[in-house]
Amino acid sequence: xxxxxxxxxxxxxxxxxxxxxxxxxxxxxxxxxxxxxxxxxxxxxxxxxxxxxxxxxxxxxxxxxxxxxxxxxxxxxxxxxxxxxxxxxxxxxxxxxxxxxxxxxxxxxxxxxxxxxxxxxxxxxxxxxxxxxxxxxxxxxxxxxxx
Amino acid sequence: xxxxxxxxxxxxxxxxxxxxxxxxxxxxxxxxxxxxxxxxxxxxxxxxxxxxxxxxxxxxxxxxxxxxxxxxxxxxxxxxxxxxxxxxxxxxxxxxxxxxxxxxxxxxxxxxxxxxxxxxxxxxxxxxxxxxxxxx
Numbered sequence: 486x487x488x489x490x491x492x493x494x495x496x497x498x499x500x501x502x503x504x505x506x507x508x509x510x511x512x513x514x515x516x517x518x519x520x521x522x523x524x525x526x527x528x529x530x531x532x533x534x535x536x537x538x539x540x541x542x543x544x545x546x547x548x549x550x551x552x553x554x555x556x557x558x559x560x561x562x563x564x565x566x567x568x569x570x571x572x573x574x575x576x577x578x579x580x581x582x583x584x585x586x587x588x589x590x591x592x593x594x595x596x597x598x599x600x601x602x603x604x605x606x607x608x609x610x611x612x613x614x615x616x617x618x619x620x621x622x623x624x625x626x627x628x629x630x631x632x
Numbered sequence: 633x634x635x636x637x638x639x640x641x642x643x644x645x646x647x648x649x650x651x652x653x654x655x656x657x658x659x660x661x662x663x664x665x666x667x668x669x670x671x672x673x674x675x676x677x678x679x680x681x682x683x684x685x686x687x688x689x690x691x692x693x694x695x696x697x698x699x700x701x702x703x704x705x706x707x708x709x710x711x712x713x714x715x716x717x718x719x720x721x722x723x724x725x726x727x728x729x730x731x732x733x734x735x736x737x738x739x740x741x742x743x744x745x746x747x748x749x750x751x752x753x754x755x756x757x758x759x760x761x762x763x764x765x766x767x768x
Contacts, residue, residue, distance in 0.1 A: 510662070513658075513662040514662045514663070514693075516658065516662075517655065517658040517659035517661075517662045517663075517690075518659065518690070518693045518694060518697055519649065519655075519697070520697055522697075522700055522701065522704075523705075524700075524705075534705070535707070542693070542696060542697070542700065543696050543700065543709075543710050543713070544689070544692055544693035544696035544697075544713075547663075547689040547692060547693070548662070548663040548664065548689070550664060568688040568717055569716065569717055570688070570714065570715050570716040570717050570760075571688065571689070571692055571714065571715055572712070572713075572714040572715075573692070573712065573713050573714070574711065574712050575709070575710060575711055575712065575713075576711075627716075
């Protein structure tokens, strides 16, 4: 059983300064993944769509970074953590002109023993809010460590 | 396509894509990920990797695109996507993205889709699950 301070769980240490979302940033992101869906790329076509204008692709939510000092509060187990996976819950679209701030907390810590030995997983939950304080997404990041 | 048209077992893809090192760098820069492992072979090797790898978020974004392409201009949206990074994904390879419908939930008008990325040897590098919700 992995050892950690239970007080750590769900405690928000830092909320980032709002990061502006621009049409240009969305266009660069779309270009990098080969995105051509008019909802995300074509202003005129998107105006007639369900959102009344271009929105960011759902995975754009993963481009917002944790606060600079956040990981000082996250326990380390052995070597540096590896990105083991993510769960993204999309609640509302992200649009050009939005500003997004992110607050993160350790959601859970658990260990698993497999053929390759023991692994400790630290799950960090980030909550993204827009300028209206509406939650637009939750992202659970799973970091795997080998003690 | 309406929710009523969605059938368990329906395949999504396969879609073959070639991801170059330049495209990987472009993604890394557009996402503020400038670690050498995502931009430079030599830097990646110093970290014990065989060479540059795709950021996990890039794999997640490619799988998201597979799902949103399937949705197209239908009255539905992806509400959740989870991924597990099993093996590092290297650029300058052809990747195959695919999935299939595993469940439908008439009460919530949602369906679940298993999705994954394979390399040329049909090894699953990234696996995941997406949930799509159709409007009433």
